[in-house]
Amino acid sequence: MDEALDRILSDISKQMNKAIAHIESEISKIRAGKATPMILDGIYVDYYGNPTPLNQVANVTIPDARTISVQPWEKKMLPTIEKAIIASNIGLNPQNDGNYIRLYLPILTEERRKELVKKVYVEGEHGKVTIRSIRRDTMEQIKKLQKEGLSEDIAKNNEGLIQIITDKNIALIDQHCKDKEKEIMTV
Secondary structure (H helix, E strand, O other): OHHHHHHHHHHHHHHHHHHHHHHHHHHHOOOOOOOOHHHHOOOEEEEOOEEEEHHHOEEEEEEEOOEEEEEEOOHHHHHHHHHHHHHOOOOOOEEEOOOOEEEEOOOOOHHHHHHHHHHHHHHHHHHHHHHHHHHHHHHHHHHHHHHOOOOHHHHHHHHHHHHHHHHHHHHHHHHHHHHHHHHHHOO
16 A cells, blocks of 8 residues: 555656646746747747757847847758748748848737737646645545545545645746746846
8 A cells, every 4th residue: 555655646746746847847838028038848840841840940049138130950941930930920020131030029018018928827827726636636546446445544645745745836836937927027
């Protein structure tokens, strides 16, 4: 029984760490008026018939705080990259000069900043739902072990431990959201 409990506690930690990493990744993609290469993560380009991540067919650099520069390794890829950026619907218009594609991030208005903050908290709420779902599944596994002979005291102690882990991870998500809100609202 102890092996099964150890495995369950190990699994919950791994699953919740993955959920936190996913939330961090999603929140980092929300732009805060500053250029970052992560804005282009998730954009795939048709490279000889294969969907390939943009950063594998071009060099993505940040020449200044509000500009992203994309230099493809093959010049003939410029139109394909430009189409992929437009199709990705990230809200930026590519400027193609024949050698580079430049993306200029507009200055964010107060209204747009508030919309981005709402988006951050929506992502945070998705993360909390995931964390709670992991907790629920783990609690069910412990109840199943209890039916197989695990003592009630040990089950209750582990349920309390699982709740502490859950609360810690939810607080971590809240902190990530607050930090991102501060970043977005800073002019």
